[in-house]
Amino acid sequence: QQPVQSPQAVILREGEDAVINCSSSKALYSVHWYRQKHGEAPVFLMILLKGGEQKGHDKISASFNEKKQQSSLYLTASQLSYSGTYFCGLPYLNDYKLSFGAGTTVTVRA
Amino acid sequence: DADVTQTPRNRITKTGKRIMLECSQTKGHDRMYWYRQDPGLGLQLIYYSFDVKDINKGEISDGYSVSRQAQAKFSLSLESAIPNQTALYFCATSGGYGDGYTFGSGTRLTVV
Numbered sequence: 001q002q003p004v005q006s007p008q009a010v011i012l013r014e015g016e017d018a019v020i021n022c023s024s025s026k027a028l029y030s031v032h033w034y035r036q037k038h039g040e041a042p043v044f045l046m047i048l049l050k051g052g053e054q055k056g057h058d059k060i061s062a063s064f065n066e067k068k069q070q071s072s073l074y075l076t077a078s079q080l081s082y083s084g085t086y087f088c089g090l091p092y093l094n095d096y097k098l099s100f101g102a103g104t105t106v107t108v109r110a
Numbered sequence: 111d112a113d114v115t116q117t118p119r120n121r122i123t124k125t126g127k128r129i130m131l132e133c134s135q136t137k138g139h140d141r142m143y144w145y146r147q148d149p150g151l152g153l154q155l156i157y158y159s160f161d162v163k164d165i166n167k168g169e170i171s172d173g174y175s176v177s178r179q180a181q182a183k184f185s186l187s188l189e190s191a192i193p194n195q196t197a198l199y200f201c202a203t204s205g206g207y208g209d210g211y212t213f214g215s216g217t218r219l220t221v222v
Contacts, residue, residue, distance in 0.1 A: 002152070032210060041200060042153070044210030087152060089211070096141065096160075096207060097168070100153040 001026070003090045005101035012078045012108045020073040020104045022088030031064055031071040032089035032098060035082075042087060045073075075106065083108045113137050116201050116214035123191050123221055131186045131217045133201030142184040143211070144168075144176060147198040156199075159184055191221040 004023045012018055022031065030049045034042040048064035048071060059076040075082055085105045089098035114135045123129050135142065140161045145153040155168030157176040165176060173195060177185045188195055198218050202211040 030208070034211075041213035041215050042211075044212065047208060047210055049208060089153075096204065097143065097155060097158050097166075098211065099155070099169075100145075102150060102152040 001092070002099055003088050003101040005086075005088060005104050007104060008102070009105040010107070012075070012082075012106065014080060014108060014110055015077055018075045018078065018106065020075070020086050020088075020106075021070060022072070022090075022101055023068075023070040024090050026069070026090075028064065028066055028069050028071070029091055031062070033062055033071075033073050034087045034089060034100075035084045036087065036103070037084045045086075078106075078108045080108050080110060082106060111136065112215065113212050114201055114203055114214035116199075116217050118217060119215065120218045121220070123219070125192055125221060127191050129188045129191055129219070131188075131199055131201075131219070133184045133186070133214055134182050135184075135201075135203040135212070135214075136182065137203050137205070137212060138181070139203045139205050139209075140181060141204045142178070143202045143204075144174075144184070144186045145200045145202065146170065147200060147216075153200065156186065188219075188221075191219075193221045195219065196221050 006021050033045040036042040062073045064071045085103040087103045088101045117132045143158045144156040159178045175187045201214040204211045
């Protein structure tokens with residue numbers, strides 16, 4: 001039931017782009033994205049709702065494909081501050097408790 | 111003050127001891143959650159509460175119990191701590207549909 005994230009890790013140079021995918025074996029109602037810096041709490045980035053638009057947060061955006069049961073997070077023109085572990089969170093059915101993926105660790109180097 | 115406050119931040123305890131982790135929030139939300147984080151496993155749901163009278167088990171509730179003392183307070187207890195409960199524990203709160211979670215800073219628990 002846990003969402004599957006890929007890749008597990010990615011290393012970027014400043015200015016490069018990356019895509020993180022989150023897949024579900026069940027129908028999606030919404031998708032949350034969070035970023036966690038080392039030693040800190042996860043921080044909410046955005047939520048995508050069924051039938052909603054693509055969302056953005058700075059140069060980080062995401063899409064939600066209901067038919068494919070997956071969401072993708074796009075890191076565009078990455079900055080050093082984008083480093084961290086990114087988690088997607090999916091609700092069980094249409095309930096509001098989230099099941100989180102194992103995370104994708106992003107390292108941005110100068 | 112932080113929106114979600116967890117105490118203690120760090121704790122080392124011995125096997126077999128009972129320990130309580132506390133969480134309080136100032137967001138005014140009804141929904142509160144306890145998650146456990148282990149390296150490489152993401153966040154696993156232990157217990158959740160959608161209001162003061164509503165307590166539900168999550169994926170990994172064995173060995174844990176909770177108490178919702180008020181809308182703002184949600185405590186997690188380990189009745190008899192064991193070493194494989196060594197982990198980082200997060201409390202979170204959320205509003206209704208369409209609202210993200212706000213997490214506390216976490217409690218790093220070590221059971222020796």
